[in-house]
Amino acid sequence: MSVFESPKARINSAMLSQYISRPICFVGRVEKVHPTGKSFSLSDGEGKSASVELNEPLDEELSGVVEVLGIVSNKGTIMASAYNMLREDKGIPFDLELYNEALKVIHDFPQHYPFEIATSG
Amino acid sequence: MSCQIGHDFDKKMTVKLTEGAIEALTKGTNVHSPLLQVLNIRRIEMGSGHPRFRLMMSDGLHTMSSFMLAIQLNSLGEENCLLPHCVCLLKRSVTNILKDGRCVVIVLDMEVVKSAEEMGGKIGTPTPYVGVFSPGQTSTPENQLSAQSYPAASTASPHNQPSASSSTRGPGGRGDSGKKTPTATPTTPGGSATKVVPIASLNLYQTKWTIRARMDLRAMSLLRAPSVPGVKSKGRLFSFETWRRREYEREDWVLCSGVVDKSGEIRVTAFNKEVDKFFSLLETGKVYYISQGKIKIAKKQYMTLKNNYEMTLQRETSIVQCEDDQDLPMVQCDFIPIAQLEHKDKDAIIDVIGVCRSVDGVSRITTKTSREVYKRDIHLMDTSGKAVAVTLWGEEAEVFDGSGQPIVAVKRARLSDFGGRSISALFSSTVMVNPDIPETHRLRGWYDQEGHALDGQSLTELRPGGGGANTCWKTLSDVKTEQLGQGDKAEYFSCVATVLFSRKESCLYQACPTTDCKKKVIDQQNGLYHCEKCNKEFPNYKYCLILSAIIADFSDNQWVTCFQETAESILGHNSETLGQLKDTDEAAFDEVFQKVNFTTHIFRNRVKLEIYNDESRVKATVMEVKPVDHREYSRRLISNIRKMAA
Numbered sequence: 001m002s003v004f005e006s007p008k009a010r011i012n013s014a015m016l017s018q019y020i021s022r023p024i025c026f027v028g029r030v031e032k033v034h035p036t037g038k039s040f041s042l043s044d045g046e047g048k049s050a051s052v053e054l055n056e057p058l059d060e061e062l063s064g065v066v067e068v069l070g071i072v073s074n075k076g077t078i079m080a081s082a083y084n085m086l087r088e089d090k091g092i093p094f095d096l097e098l099y100n101e102a103l104k105v106i107h108d109f110p111q112h113y114p115f116e117i118a119t120s121g
Numbered sequence: 122m123s124c125q126i127g128h129d130f131d132k133k134m135t136v137k138l139t140e141g142a143i144e145a146l147t148k149g150t151n152v153h154s155p156l157l158q159v160l161n162i163r164r165i166e167m168g169s170g171h172p173r174f175r176l177m178m179s180d181g182l183h184t185m186s187s188f189m190l191a192i193q194l195n196s197l198g199e200e201n202c203l204l205p206h207c208v209c210l211l212k213r214s215v216t217n218i219l220k221d222g223r224c225v226v227i228v229l230d231m232e233v234v235k236s237a238e239e240m241g242g243k244i245g246t247p248t249p250y251v252g253v254f255s256p257g258q259t260s261t262p263e264n265q266l267s268a269q270s271y272p273a274a275s276t277a278s279p280h281n282q283p284s285a286s287s288s289t290r291g292p293g294g295r296g297d298s299g300k301k302t303p304t305a306t307p308t309t310p311g312g313s314a315t316k317v318v319p320i321a322s323l324n325l326y327q328t329k330w331t332i333r334a335r336m337d338l339r340a341m342s343l344l345r346a347p348s349v350p351g352v353k354s355k356g357r358l359f360s361f362e363t364w365r366r367r368e369y370e371r372e373d374w375v376l377c378s379g380v381v382d383k384s385g386e387i388r389v390t391a392f393n394k395e396v397d398k399f400f401s402l403l404e405t406g407k408v409y410y411i412s413q414g415k416i417k418i419a420k421k422q423y424m425t426l427k428n429n430y431e432m433t434l435q436r437e438t439s440i441v442q443c444e445d446d447q448d449l450p451m452v453q454c455d456f457i458p459i460a461q462l463e464h465k466d467k468d469a470i471i472d473v474i475g476v477c478r479s480v481d482g483v484s485r486i487t488t489k490t491s492r493e494v495y496k497r498d499i500h501l502m503d504t505s506g507k508a509v510a511v512t513l514w515g516e517e518a519e520v521f522d523g524s525g526q527p528i529v530a531v532k533r534a535r536l537s538d539f540g541g542r543s544i545s546a547l548f549s550s551t552v553m554v555n556p557d558i559p560e561t562h563r564l565r566g567w568y569d570q571e572g573h574a575l576d577g578q579s580l581t582e583l584r585p586g587g588g589g590a591n592t593c594w595k596t597l598s599d600v601k602t603e604q605l606g607q608g609d610k611a612e613y614f615s616c617v618a619t620v621l622f623s624r625k626e627s628c629l630y631q632a633c634p635t636t637d638c639k640k641k642v643i644d645q646q647n648g649l650y651h652c653e654k655c656n657k658e659f660p661n662y663k664y665c666l667i668l669s670a671i672i673a674d675f676s677d678n679q680w681v682t683c684f685q686e687t688a689e690s691i692l693g694h695n696s697e698t699l700g701q702l703k704d705t706d707e708a709a710f711d712e713v714f715q716k717v718n719f720t721t722h723i724f725r726n727r728v729k730l731e732i733y734n735d736e737s738r739v740k741a742t743v744m745e746v747k748p749v750d751h752r753e754y755s756r757r758l759i760s761n762i763r764k765m766a767a
Binding site: 092095098101102105108109 | 751752755756759762763766
């Protein structure tokens, strides 16, 4: 079940429950980081929270908008395989609300956004 | 020779003036369209404003020198139509008795029936008319006769003779003209002495008048009160429902409207206390008797109705509703949907109404006659989904307040083809903010519900800049499918597109070194370069750019031309640097053009049909290049998607 080899749906917190055990991409703003550095919470463009768990603790300070690749656990948390911090000090800040609007468009019109590749077998 | 004299003599004899007319006019007796001869005409310069023309007239029996041309007839004087000895038909006039008893006849309508040349001389031997004047009369200087300052209201005195019209025309005259004995001056309507005069006869000299007129579009507004120091006042615009809510104490309330009768119209203004008094009484479309309003010269720069005067309601003003309103013209409002303005001819006089969704700042420009005027553009949108810019001028531009996105109605404005289609408020236009008509409430409801979310493409392209609610976004395939630029005027649009290719050959040319001159110079082959435009020779030149490129989006591609500024912007270098590179380092020069390929920008383009050697083609020129604003672009795409899905 390689997260990196399959298409990952972009979702927000409201959609987590529909993507259990599936690879997803989640973009949100860092809310809290657990003291152990092994988990943190993000808020999406609608302000709703999602919890992210890591295999290894963080080795850097996490802040701003982060893109997480991972699989949704049956508890509704994201088991992260990788993350990207979207740097906000360079150029235009990331508009999370606008991203959320785009996300809704993608999900409302799946016929126009065929991201899923049919896997053979 | 004697025959010739006899011929002239005959001619003069055949023209019979209306003898006794002068006496009748002076006394206020009714006389219908008398034939009078102009003996003298004199132009009087006033300190400011219009000049006045004073006439000496003869009826064959008497002469009188106190005839004044009404301002609206000034052109007769200016254009030398009224030369001494011409004979005229006095169609309409009004006689005023000044407080010293002297009389002035104001000429409201007059027609020259025999020219001065035809007449050749004075008819008969008239003598100056000596009327009955009140004791204590002193010879008045010119100023008093033609004074523009508002004289104090004449009090009823036994010697005052009532004003009378010399014509039997005129709407709704309820009093009888032709009184020979002094009577009490008319006061309020309903009394037996009521005298209703036409609006066209209102002037600075008469105070005892009553008009009967229909209320036009009216609107309430708050003017800034600049005379109050330290108070930061904001103009606020209220509709009828909210006018009672006074949140700022030191603001001027202004009620603006117009009233109309068969003879014409006049602007009516009221301030503060009079607004309180009259606002709830006055309704658009109803007819009122109005008297004791203060008449002033209408300010030139101010948008007024077609009248040189305007009326301000004052404490003494009386307004009474009149039930009988059938014979007066109705208030005409013929609003054209903004989208249809494209199909109207330029210079047409039209009415529009719309939501004022944005207002530009006031700018000051100098006219051709070196006069400085203020102007301001406001942008109106209506239910047709299109928007248009309306240009206001003068004081109206200065005080206009578009906060709260009011409904603005513009009557009798001129449709111009500036920027495509735009509207200019003329001297004779009326601009009303939140007028009290059903259309206003309809627009308000529509805008609050759905209109506010609309993009509302504007018919006016005032600036090449893109962005904002006024940008016209197109895809490149739209250029062909919508046949942009194929009409008789240039069209503008914005698009997001990618550069596919740009021609580095012959993109640079040698131009005149004079600042701002981009004319190509001719190499004289002797070290000198000649500019035909500046008509000078120079030992040097500067490099200028004309860049041909293909841009494309998902739908189509398009050849465009970029001149100096836009070319430099796309290439990322100025023309001088590029010129040097071309001469010294070919590889680096080539690379500039390579790097441009597949860069994406916002292009603001101008397209127009041009004819080359019998072949007509649409040529596209880039007016402005900007980096893509991804957030704005995303929002627009999402908005378009949602609209398509709805």
